Amino acid sequence: MSLLLIKFCKGVLILEQSNKIKEYLKTVCEQIRWKKAHKIISEEIENHIIDQKNALISEGLDEETAINKAILEMGDPTAVGLEFDRTYIPKPEWGIIALTGILLILGVIIRGFIFRNPEMTDISNNGIMFTNSIIFTIFGMLTMIIAYFLDYTIIGKYPKIIYFSLVLVTLGVMIISPVYQGQIFYVKFLMLLFPTAFAGIVYDMRNKGYLGIILSGIYFIIPVLICLKIPSLSILALYSITSLMIFTYAILRGWFNVKKLNGLLLIYIPIVIVSLTKIVFINDYQLLRLKTAFNPSLDPMGAGYWANATRSIIVNAKLFGSSQFGLNADNVLVDIHTDFLLTYLIHRIGWISFIIIMFFILAFIIRSLKFSLKQKSVLGGLVSLSVIVTFIMQVLFYVASNLGFQLFTPLTLPLISYSKIATVINMFLIGIMLSVYKSSMLYGNRDLNPLIRRERVKIVDGKIIIDLNR
Amino acid sequence: MGVNRNLITGSTTMLVLSLLEDKDMYGYLMIEELAKRSDNTFSLKAGTLYPILHSLEEQGMVQSYDKEADSTRVRKYYSITKKGKKMLAEKKAEWKFYVSAVDQVLQRGVDFGTI
Numbered sequence: 001m002s003l004l005l006i007k008f009c010k011g012v013l014i015l016e017q018s019n020k021i022k023e024y025l026k027t028v029c030e031q032i033r034w035k036k037a038h039k040i041i042s043e044e045i046e047n048h049i050i051d052q053k054n055a056l057i058s059e060g061l062d063e064e065t066a067i068n069k070a071i072l073e074m075g076d077p078t079a080v081g082l083e084f085d086r087t088y089i090p091k092p093e094w095g096i097i098a099l100t101g102i103l104l105i106l107g108v109i110i111r112g113f114i115f116r117n118p119e120m121t122d123i124s125n126n127g128i129m130f131t132n133s134i135i136f137t138i139f140g141m142l143t144m145i146i147a148y149f150l151d152y153t154i155i156g157k158y159p160k161i162i163y164f165s166l167v168l169v170t171l172g173v174m175i176i177s178p179v180y181q182g183q184i185f186y187v188k189f190l191m192l193l194f195p196t197a198f199a200g201i202v203y204d205m206r207n208k209g210y211l212g213i214i215l216s217g218i219y220f221i222i223p224v225l226i227c228l229k230i231p232s233l234s235i236l237a238l239y240s241i242t243s244l245m246i247f248t249y250a251i252l253r254g255w256f257n258v259k260k261l262n263g264l265l266l267i268y269i270p271i272v273i274v275s276l277t278k279i280v281f282i283n284d285y286q287l288l289r290l291k292t293a294f295n296p297s298l299d300p301m302g303a304g305y306w307a308n309a310t311r312s313i314i315v316n317a318k319l320f321g322s323s324q325f326g327l328n329a330d331n332v333l334v335d336i337h338t339d340f341l342l343t344y345l346i347h348r349i350g351w352i353s354f355i356i357i358m359f360f361i362l363a364f365i366i367r368s369l370k371f372s373l374k375q376k377s378v379l380g381g382l383v384s385l386s387v388i389v390t391f392i393m394q395v396l397f398y399v400a401s402n403l404g405f406q407l408f409t410p411l412t413l414p415l416i417s418y419s420k421i422a423t424v425i426n427m428f429l430i431g432i433m434l435s436v437y438k439s440s441m442l443y444g445n446r447d448l449n450p451l452i453r454r455e456r457v458k459i460v461d462g463k464i465i466i467d468l469n470r
Numbered sequence: 471m472g473v474n475r476n477l478i479t480g481s482t483t484m485l486v487l488s489l490l491e492d493k494d495m496y497g498y499l500m501i502e503e504l505a506k507r508s509d510n511t512f513s514l515k516a517g518t519l520y521p522i523l524h525s526l527e528e529q530g531m532v533q534s535y536d537k538e539a540d541s542t543r544v545r546k547y548y549s550i551t552k553k554g555k556k557m558l559a560e561k562k563a564e565w566k567f568y569v570s571a572v573d574q575v576l577q578r579g580v581d582f583g584t585i
Contacts, residue, residue, distance in 0.1 A: 041520070044497065044546050047539070048516050051498040075517025083521035087528060376533075441528045 031081025093437040107416040140427035147431025159200030195242035199382040293407035311404035337418035342402035387433040
């Protein structure tokens, strides 16, 4: 009985002591405004107090005195907290936020200009479409703000849940989405989210070696199958290239704990083989499309029609002002607001419009790439890279197609061309990217643990030590 | 008094970086080591050390990583970066320059005394 009582009292004592530490940590954290920093800081300080306490106990102090002394030696909790508060300040990337704003405003102006244009065929609808695009831009801004304040590290914490939920949602949408020009329409835009989900999967494969690369490869293939089902070559190329970039980045940062060259070969050899097989077994339609992409005049009234039309329009365009080209762009091009916005603007306003738009888009891309590659945290790097490469691919396809190279049908010109769902998704992604930049100091490179990157065979004191813990 | 304060914080940063020059350490170890190396002349409070370490990490002078201490606890180790080494070298040079300047003044004082 008395033994039990002693045990109980000891229990209470330990509880009391840990309460003292908790109390101290609470006071420290109360001074730190950035809540997400609390956990990292408290853990470290708690560890320190326990180390100090243990040292004092081994010097002969009793538990309670030791703990009081350890806490006292930490220093005044308010002062400590304030010192941390000065260091931990979220740093919004104002440059990229401003560029996003500029692109959004440019988009609204351009769409306004296009929808006011009397030559657009269905005038009665234009007003509604413009209003729609404004509504979805506002909605996009809201999702961007939400993504910005959400903690992006959940992508690294629950990668499989996120990935498979996205697969399920996509399959669901595939069933209900309308088929437009032979494609399951809305799924195309949902696919823009997959590279970022895939970034989480790759993050989850840390130190898993070649098996990790192969497993990631399997995860990589599922969205590929969806792309083939849509079917959309553009989104397939976008997804594959973006995911390859993510893969390459992870290998170069030693994420799978394999030799970098071997890892790269393991990815790129199958990709090259599959692509070559595809080219050997190409069907007639695909061959024609490939040929006309490079030389649209092969089939000027069929597969090469749009490319031919856009090429004649831009060849005749001026630097400033509307081109006098006989073939009227307003009648030749359809779906200007979604697919041929740049061609149309080049025709109506001149190349200057193209230069201005591309200037801001390039500024956005270069700045974001720079920040993504600078990320110390691997998760931050993977996630932000997935977003910016997805953005770059959309721009590339759109610009190429508008200048007359039409192997890939354009998806959207992010934030600028008319689209409802794609605008919201792109802004959501940009929000995630901005949240990575904002909190880059919180998640330094603690996920890179040099302990685990050890040599398999070591020679210590003349003995060969073979490490089997892989 | 501003200069004085700067001198102290500046040299604390230098001391912290120099502790990490030989090996990676966690905070508690650094305080112990500093006391040992200076014969207990410098007692750095943990509450001062950690904010310094975190802001050095923010500036890219040190990096941190987790290492298991025992089954329940994980320790945060710090290691100095290339940038940190460069900064340390600069600070050391500055410090030597300062000390030798002070020495010169003091020694001349002694010389005058012996004349």
